[in-house]
Ligand SMILES: Nc1ccn([C@@H]2O[C@H](COP(=O)(O)O)[C@@H](O)[C@H]2O)c(=O)n1
């Protein structure tokens with residue numbers, strides 16, 4: 001069986017927080033605000049996988065009211081979600097995602113993000129595509145008030 005899912009997330013950019021996107025800490029004057037490490041890209045990917053599995057969203061599994069997830073490493077959350085997919089016999093077909101950010105420049109960090117994501121999803125990094133775009137200075141992203149990310153995923157159930 002083939003299942004598809006999509007995910008979308010937004011986090012506010014504030015001073016005094018690290019800028020962690022796709023599991024990579026990017027040097028920047030601001031970082032993303034959240035209950036966890038606020039890794040907007042990994043949250044969009046997590047939601048896409050949960051969507052494909054028909055299992056709700058990241059907040060359902062890791063509530064932002066639970067102190068256990070304060071400053072949580074989103075790589076670990078993604079790995080837990082991937083364990084659910086594996087338990088149902090799925091492998092990753094492919095994953096495509098977009099970071100929507102006016103700043104900072106993502107391009108230099110994308111290969112490293114793809115490696116982190118591929119390791120978490122136990123697949124070759126050729127199955128993972130990360131892109132970035134600005135909003136041409138329009139809207140909250142364009143004013144650098146926040147960063148958004150979206151993702152689509154294709155999961156294939158191993159039916160040997
Ligand atoms: N935060 C970002 C945004 C964009 N990029 C790269 O720049 C290219 C041009 O962006 P446009 O929004 O003007 O289309 C884009 O294709 C990305 O390669 C980036 O690295 N970081």
Ligand SMILES: C[C@@]1(CO)OP(=O)(O)OP(=O)(O)OC[C@H]1O
Pocket residue numbers: 009033034035036037038039043058059060062063064065069070072
């Ligand atoms: C990841 C979780 C974990 O508590 O916290 P946040 O970092 O606030 O992220 P968000 O994408 O707003 O919602 C999911 C939360 O449950």
